[in-house]
Amino acid sequence: MCGATSISNKGLFCGLMCSLALGQASPAIVPSLSSLAGEVARSQSENRPQASYQVVRKYRVFPSNDLNAASEIVAAVDFWPPTTKRYIIQKTSCSRRAEQVVRGILDHEVEASAQGRHIPTAAMMQDNYDLAYLGEDILEDHPCYLLGLSPRRKDKNLIAGKAWVDKRTFLIREINGDLVKTPSWWLKKVHVKMVFDYVGGTWLQTSTEAVADVRIFGNQTLTSEIVEFRNTDVAAKTQPASRVRPR
Numbered sequence: 001m002c003g004a005t006s007i008s009n010k011g012l013f014c015g016l017m018c019s020l021a022l023g024q025a026s027p028a029i030v031p032s033l034s035s036l037a038g039e040v041a042r043s044q045s046e047n048r049p050q051a052s053y054q055v056v057r058k059y060r061v062f063p064s065n066d067l068n069a070a071s072e073i074v075a076a077v078d079f080w081p082p083t084t085k086r087y088i089i090q091k092t093s094c095s096r097r098a099e100q101v102v103r104g105i106l107d108h109e110v111e112a113s114a115q116g117r118h119i120p121t122a123a124m125m126q127d128n129y130d131l132a133y134l135g136e137d138i139l140e141d142h143p144c145y146l147l148g149l150s151p152r153r154k155d156k157n158l159i160a161g162k163a164w165v166d167k168r169t170f171l172i173r174e175i176n177g178d179l180v181k182t183p184s185w186w187l188k189k190v191h192v193k194m195v196f197d198y199v200g201g202t203w204l205q206t207s208t209e210a211v212a213d214v215r216i217f218g219n220q221t222l223t224s225e226i227v228e229f230r231n232t233d234v235a236a237k238t239q240p241a242s243r244v245r246p247r
Contacts, residue, residue: 033131036145036165043170047203052080055204056090056228059105061098064211064219071098075106078232085113101222112157128158136167139174143167151180159192171203172196188213200229 031039055077062070071094077087087106092099132148144164151158161177179190193209208224 030133031145033133033147034126036133036147036170037126037131039170040165040172044172047171049079049081049202049204051202052078052232053200053202054078054228054230054232055199055226057224058227059102059222059224061094061101061220061222063217064221071095073099073102074227075102077106077109079113083113083116085110105222128152128155134162137164139164142173144173149175149177154181156181156183161192182212186215188215199226200231202229202231204229 057075057077059073059075060067060070061073062068072092073089073094074091075087075089077085079085087110089099089103128151130150130152132150134146134148137144137146144166147163147165149159149161149163151160156179158180159175159177160180161175163172163176164174165171166173173196175192175194177192179192182188182190189212191211194205195207196203197206198204199206204226206226208222210222212220212222214220
């Protein structure tokens with residue numbers, strides 16, 4: 001009887017341990033950085049805009065501690081794949097300096113497009129960054145891989161910070177960090193947050209927030225958001241020679 005009881009207890013113990021083991025979550029499979037970077041590059045390439053479109057963006061420039069003092073600029077940006085981009089300022093209620101800041105940003109965007117450079121794609125290229133796997137996170141209900149970005153050189157187009165990569169699509173949903181090199185002596189530091197999502201079936205940068213430590217003037221904030229989007233095949237047929245107004 002004692003032997004039978006011992007065997008029974010052993011069987012019960014083994015069954016209990018097996019049940020506990022089966023109830024435990026399987027360890028997460030962590031992709032290698034090289035394979036993850038490759039998937040991101042492939043996904044970004046496959047989701048480049050194929051049709052012409054126009055977005056209307058609203059920019060705000062204001063002292064970081066006073067949103068009520070914001071200057072507003074509304075700009076229409078037209079894009080004709082693969083590399084042509086033009087803009088026009090539609091409305092402005094601001095100081096000339098704030099408008100010059102926005103024009104500088106848009107001029108840089110036009111130049112980057114002409115050279116085939118797109119921030120979301122370039123941001124994950126391993127020849128630009130040393131990548132670090134930081135784990136997983138949830139961003140706006142989207143499970144993401146969280147990557148650390150360490151620029152390999154001083155470049156005003158590169159950001160030292162983090163990137164959130166959608167686990168399902170491998171598209172970059174957010175980049176958050178500091179410009180590794182400020183574009184002007186006046187700027188001591190610039191912190192940038194860029195958010196990406198589908199708009200009208202096209203994967204775009206939907207909003208930006210940049211907080212700059214400006215010499216003499218202190219912290220200044222610039223935000224942008226898309227307020228209107230439309231596919232415009234007609235625009236592709238009537239592409240102007242230039243719509244960039246002089247700075």
